[in-house]
């Protein structure tokens with residue numbers, strides 16, 4: 332939610348800011364802005380809309396300078412407009428700041444500042460922070476750094492900030508709490524970003540700032556302290572990055588590229604972890620907590636959105652193969668009740684970004700209650716990967732499209748590997764079954780590759796039903812989370828209302844919705860319980876619903892009752908069942924494109940949800 336970029340050094344800052352914002356646009360795209368110091372004098376440009384609107388607005392206006400900050404916004408406080416866009420300048424013009432996160436006590440702070448004569452132009456919490464810093468600076472007669480530090484001790488909430496002081500123009504001050512902030516380290520120059528993508532072509536040496544830490548960057552030096560003023564030794568790490576991964580590579584949209592990347596991304600997820608010759612799985616990241624997992628009384632999986640769906644799929648795999656009871660919860664619900672958690676519970680937090688605020692809060696709660704907390708994350712070095720006791724990276728590569736696709740399949744593959752790893756260690760899987768499961772697991776990329784060769788039926792269905800106002804998705808067993816995921820994909824990028832339902836539950840209410848205009852997508856690839864799903868299809872057809880079925884190749888029963896049939900290659904276990912999500916990802920993609928929607932940046936959404 333919101334992207335921050337910044338630079339201090341000897342280079343021309345404008346292309347770094349604009350280029351960086353374009354890379355971060357996936358984090359928020361309702362308004363954007365930059366501030367540049369030109370010989371100590373600030374220029375600030377900000378507009379409603381995309382980075383391209385900002386570029387057009389700046390045009391030939393002055394933009395020289397070698398120090399600057401930029402921001403792309405996903406609105407929280409105040410609607411997206413030019414005034415609420417960042418950067419925000421304090422009332423007397425001493426501080427300019429960009430901010431990602433939410434200052435929860437902003438209303439109280441604002442009232443106090445108003446009583447002291449401050450006025451506000453925007454509705455944002457960020458302007459309150461800018462004015463608070465300035466107030467402390469002017470009336471406390473402190474340095475800019477101290478003013479920022481004191482102010483941060485007064486705020487509650489989450490922040491990743493970049494701050495410029497117009498009196499102390501040789502420095503860039505940054506800080507973070509529960510919102511990501513990465514410092515790129517160059518030769519006598521520093522970059523800042525919400526992640527490393529905005530500056531990766533300049534340097535791959537990075538410092539991941541920890542919670543409650545601030546850094547003061549000058550042209551030659553970085554100094555890091557906690558907001559309580561304790562010095563911290565900078566820990567410079569090197570990130571590996573493949574540039575092609577953040578470009579569209581000939582595809583029309585990142586989402587389509589990411590769907591087609593899945594054979595490769597899944598291979599990357601399992602590479603080095605599945606030892607084909609020894610028929611075994613090695614998950615090094617879990618070794619430190621292996622005895623905790625083996626003796627776990629219960630596994631609780633937490634996540635949001637698509638990651639929660641991956642958790643639901645994982646529940647089937649874990650219970651079947653490891654025989655440990657599993658509960659799956661929305662992180663946002665888990666954190667706000669008083670869940671019973673014991674020290675012999677293992678909590679698995681799933682997150683693509685590793686920055687989702689609700690998931691981070693659930694992790695904190697589970698740790699406080701003494702559980703062992705594992706993470707399944709895609710973004711290396713993200714907050715969740717650092718807050719958990721142990722974990723497994725998905726290695727799906729950067730996911731830029733807001734709709735999660737390759738991250739979902741990678742998350743399920745990690746859960747499958749974990750379930751098999753634990754199941755084998757607990758002697759719950761017979762050796763022949765284990766070999767069969769490993770074989771299926773390693774063939775998933777190939778199965779998906781086969782499916783992606785011909786998408787013509789899916790495109791045809793998309794064309795016919797693109798104007799339908801509603802869709803229902805039905806599935807049983809592990810296909811129920813797939814149905815939920817299909818419905819979520821459709822609604823988030825095409826704005827068509829869609830519900831996912833366990834097929835047998837349909838008769839308890841949703842069946843009332845079915846008539847000759849209702850498309851019902853049935854995932855009918857079950858082997859176990861096939862007759863039951865056949866019955867559900869019959870129930871839909873008896874009410875003249877339109878059945879679009881996802882079935883195994885060669886299926887006859889469901890196929891003959893369906894209006895449209897999308898076949899997937901045959902598979903034998905629940906791990907192979909994951910491939911049924913691919914046609915649903917493609918169906919929502921083609922429908923959204925045919926409706927003229929912005930597939931990669933759907934309205935009201937952002938890739939990384941760092942607000943509660």
Ligand code: M6R
Pocket residue numbers: 635636637638639681682683684685686687690733734735736819820823938939940
């Ligand atoms: O980064 P996370 O996996 O924690 O994000 C969780 C959800 O916000 C995310 O999966 C969201 O539902 C996707 N946009 C769905 O495609």
